[in-house]
Amino acid sequence: xxxxxxxxxxxxxxxxxxxxxxxxxxxxxxxxxxxxxxxxxxxxxxxxxxxxxxxxxxxxxxxxxxxxxxxxxxxxxxxxxxxxxxxxxxxxxxxxxxxxxxxxxxxxxxxxxxxxxxxxxxxxxxxxxxxxxxxxxxxxxxxxxxxxxxxxxxxxxxxxxxxxxxxxxxxxxxxxxxxxxxxxxxxxxxxxxxxxxxxxxxxxxxxxxxxxxxxxxxxxxxxxxxxxxxxxxxxxxxxxxxxxxxxxxxxxxxxxxxxxxxxxxxxxxxxxxxxxxxxxxxxxxxxxxxxxxxxxxxxxxxxxxxxxxxxxxxxxxxxxxxxxxxxxxxxxxxxxxxxxxxxxxxxxxxxxxxxxxxxxxxxxxxxxxxxxxxxxxxxxxxxxxxxxxxxxxxxxxxxxxxxxxxxxxxxxxxxxxxxxxxxxxxxxxxxxxxxxxxxxxxxxxxxxxxxxxxxxxxxxxxxxxxxxxxxxxxxxxxxxxxxxxxxxxxxxxxxxxxxxxxxxxxxxxxxxxxxxxxxxxxxxxxxxxxxxxxxxxxxxxxxxxxxxxxxxxxxxxxxxxxxxxxxxxxxxxxxxxxxxxxxxxxxxxxxxxxxxxxxxxxxxxxxxxxxxxxxxxxxxxxxxxxxxxxxxxxxxxxxxxxxxxxxxxxxxxxxxxxxxxxxxxxxxxxxxxxxxxxxxxxxxxxxxxxxxxxxxxxxxxxxxxxxxxxxxxxxxxxxxxxxxxxxxxxxxxx
Numbered sequence: 001x002x003x004x005x006x007x008x009x010x011x012x013x014x015x016x017x018x019x020x021x022x023x024x025x026x027x028x029x030x031x032x033x034x035x036x037x038x039x040x041x042x043x044x045x046x047x048x049x050x051x052x053x054x055x056x057x058x059x060x061x062x063x064x065x066x067x068x069x070x071x072x073x074x075x076x077x078x079x080x081x082x083x084x085x086x087x088x089x090x091x092x093x094x095x096x097x098x099x100x101x102x103x104x105x106x107x108x109x110x111x112x113x114x115x116x117x118x119x120x121x122x123x124x125x126x127x128x129x130x131x132x133x134x135x136x137x138x139x140x141x142x143x144x145x146x147x148x149x150x151x152x153x154x155x156x157x158x159x160x161x162x163x164x165x166x167x168x169x170x171x172x173x174x175x176x177x178x179x180x181x182x183x184x185x186x187x188x189x190x191x192x193x194x195x196x197x198x199x200x201x202x203x204x205x206x207x208x209x210x211x212x213x214x215x216x217x218x219x220x221x222x223x224x225x226x227x228x229x230x231x232x233x234x235x236x237x238x239x240x241x242x243x244x245x246x247x248x249x250x251x252x253x254x255x256x257x258x259x260x261x262x263x264x265x266x267x268x269x270x271x272x273x274x275x276x277x278x279x280x281x282x283x284x285x286x287x288x289x290x291x292x293x294x295x296x297x298x299x300x301x302x303x304x305x306x307x308x309x310x311x312x313x314x315x316x317x318x319x320x321x322x323x324x325x326x327x328x329x330x331x332x333x334x335x336x337x338x339x340x341x342x343x344x345x346x347x348x349x350x351x352x353x354x355x356x357x358x359x360x361x362x363x364x365x366x367x368x369x370x371x372x373x374x375x376x377x378x379x380x381x382x383x384x385x386x387x388x389x390x391x392x393x394x395x396x397x398x399x400x401x402x403x404x405x406x407x408x409x410x411x412x413x414x415x416x417x418x419x420x421x422x423x424x425x426x427x428x429x430x431x432x433x434x435x436x437x438x439x440x441x442x443x444x445x446x447x448x449x450x451x452x453x454x455x456x457x458x459x460x461x462x463x464x465x466x467x468x469x470x471x472x473x474x475x476x477x478x479x480x481x482x483x484x485x486x487x488x489x490x491x492x493x494x495x496x497x498x499x500x501x502x503x504x505x506x507x508x509x510x511x512x513x514x515x516x517x518x519x520x521x522x523x524x525x526x527x528x529x530x531x532x533x534x535x536x537x538x539x540x541x542x543x544x545x546x547x548x549x550x551x552x553x554x555x556x557x558x559x560x561x562x563x564x565x566x567x568x569x570x571x572x573x574x575x576x577x578x579x580x581x582x583x584x585x586x587x588x589x590x591x592x593x594x595x596x597x598x599x600x601x602x603x604x605x606x607x608x609x610x611x612x613x614x615x616x617x618x619x620x621x622x623x624x625x626x627x628x629x630x631x632x633x634x635x636x637x638x639x640x641x642x643x644x645x646x647x648x649x650x651x652x653x654x655x656x657x658x659x660x661x662x663x664x665x666x667x668x669x670x671x672x673x674x675x676x677x678x679x680x681x682x683x684x685x686x687x688x689x690x691x692x693x694x695x696x697x698x699x700x701x702x703x704x705x706x707x708x709x710x711x712x713x714x715x716x717x718x719x720x721x722x723x724x725x726x727x728x729x730x731x732x733x734x
Contacts, residue, residue, distance in 0.1 A: 079103050080111065087118050097123040097152060104159050113165040120156045120170055124149040130180040134219060146183035153177070161197075168199050175208035182216030184209065184236045191243065201243060203250045209240050210258035217265050234266040245302055253309040256280075260315055264322040272322050280315060281308035282374055284331065287338040311339070311374035313433075317381050324389030333398065336386050342375045378409070379433040384440055391443040396456055399444050407467060410436050414475050417522075421482045428521040435530065436468050438537040445541065449548055452556065457549045465542040469535065476531040483524045557590050652681045 083099045090096055100119045103111055124130075130147075147153075153174050160166045171194050178186040187209040194201055213233050221229055237259070244251050256279040263272050273284050283289065316339055323332040383406040390398040413432050420429040441464065448456040560570050564586045569578040581589070656677050663673040 079107070080115070083115065083119075087115070087122055093123050093125060093149070101155070104155070108159055108162065111159075113160065113163055116156060116160050116163070116165070117167070117170060120153065120160075121173055123152045123156070124177060127176060127180045130177065134181045134215075146186060147178060147181050149177075150183075150186065166197055166199070168194075168202065168205075171199060172202075172204055172208065175205055175212075179208040179211040179215060182212055182219050184212040184216050184233065187212045188236055188239055191239070200247075201250075203252055203255065206240055206243055206250055207252075207255050207258065209236070210255055210262065213237060213240075214258055214261045217262065230266055233262060237262050237266060241302065248303045248305070251302075251305070253312060256309050257312055257314040257318070260318040264318050264325070269322065269326050269328075276315070276319060278302065278305070279309050280311050280374055282311070282339070284319070284335060287335060288373070308374070311376050313376045313379050313382065316340070316376050316378065317385060320382065320385045320389070324385060324392075327393065329390060329393050329395060329398070332386065332389060336378075336382070339375055340378050340382070342373060377433070380435050380437060383409075383434070384437070384443075387440055388443045391447040394447065394451065396447060396451070396453060399447055400456070400459065403440060403444055403464065406434075406440055407436060407471070410434050411471055414471065418478050421478070431520040431522040431527075435534065436472060436538075437534055438541055441465065441468065441538065441541060445545055445548075449552070452552050454549075454553060454556065457545070457552065461542075461545060461549055465538065465545065469538055469542070472531055472535050472538065476528065476535065479524060479528050479531060483528065561586065561590070561592075648684055651684060652677075655680050 079099065079102060083096070083103060086096050086099055096119065100115075100123065104116075125133075157166060157170065157174075160170065171190055175187055175190055178184075178190070191201060191205070191209065194205070213236050216229070217233060241259075244255075260272070260275060260279070263275055267275075277283055316336075319335055319339070320332060323329075323335060383402060387399060387402050387406070390402065413434055417429060417432055441460070444456070444460060444464070447453070448460060563570050564581060564583060567580070569580050570586075571577070572579045572581070586592075659673055659677050659680065663676070
């Protein structure tokens, strides 16, 4: 009997699969497992005092139906129950998609619309996971489709269209998914499909489309496809602006910030300035003057707004980046200085207008200016942008000035944060939006290296880096003490949602894309983590700066020394003019040392870098790296005994040259010289002492100097001062 029921279930399932219009692969074994569980449950009903109730999810099984129809409904009820459980507890989108696809293909009429709405949000990863995946994706090996689950969205929307239950929240969810991966062309397609279904987009819908364009411009791209990407982004932006023209009330401050971020890459500078003037009421030609841009015609692109949008730091960064890319440094500095400092009211300087003194005397009331000039507080990115662009333009004074300005501003805000921590009435102080990072210093270091400015090198080495490191270290100490005193209480876990029928209603309102700015409170653990990271990065950059400074100083000194040796003039700062100097005077001026033939040369440019000092070598990697460095003329790490064998040969050759030169001066024969050389070479030890391995260039230099020092001490080389050397010298004299 059980076999007949199972065989009937298989045949019914096969007929239902064959009758479906969608030619897709269906998971038949899952249906079979459901059939087996159902037959087991029906067999257990023969026991006394036990009844099996029908599934509560879809109670449509009637006693008057045929066995085949009852089995089909039982399969559907079982699968719906499994899908409901998976939607509640399972976090794997693939498993949920398999269950949903089987039900949607075979039993779409038995699925309520709420399950379709919920399945649309569960068959794809979260937005955070998609953003991380899109950033890590290389430009040359990306997927063919911008979104991996675009086919799933299309399938679910088709099922909702059959039921005529497509809502605005469903389209907004797909737009948010496309915005996370930068699929702006897909966003335009969704907007057009919304117009086909008479669904009017709201502010989040157009905001997601703008986010997709802005995110796509930041993703890696091939060099040959950049112009094509810019053209596509420009067309998409014009499409979104067309929706704004039809519905002007959808334009908000956040959406206009995104428009500026896109326009600085896709449009020319004149159009960008017009967009700033239209949205924020700022004429960038004269940013310190109060204007009324709404009296000017909008040229048919957008309607005239009722009032300007509040000026944000995101808009400031977009303006600074646009002028920096255009190379207009004067306009860049002017914009930063005016828009980051609130312009004072005019009555503070001019109490009464000279032309209206009579009228003011009559009424006795001086009119006051109520217009507030748009301004904002710069953040870390603002200072990084302006320092980077002025450094690229070669403006040494401006680069130093804004680096110091960032340091002063950060110091002031750090002090305010310290006072807020001391105040016991403030439980959660706000999070700071300014920090001193490696990016601020790197632009100035690059300028000093590119121009070989020794003065800027000296300022960075003696004042810039020490001040930044000291301030970051003090802030880290204060943060550690504050965490110990106040503690960092664990956040209260959110209340677990109760899943039920209300979960699948699909009437949940969308979170508005544009909202009042919420205050970000300080997380002490994150703050300490960032401080430790910044200290480490700045310290590593300072170590590299020392090497670059020594190398630049050595090269410039050698260049000027060659001019002196060729009897050419050099510039002397004390005299303020080009002067012809002697070799002796130049040696004393630059503090050259008289080096003998056996002296050790100090080469700061040949130092091993940080990545080689702490490198851990295994046998295979060490062999490959050693072969590569030997082929290109670099020193490679090797065992100390092998190094000492090579060093003994070099030391013997040096001893031979010294003894030959001294013997010729004293008039000795070649046999006597060879005998002295052989005696001296025999005194060199066969094996070195100390460490077993020599891994870095500095260790090799140390052991070489130590070997020369020991040779001089034993009298092997001239310059020894021991009794043995004095005795040998006395015995050798006639």
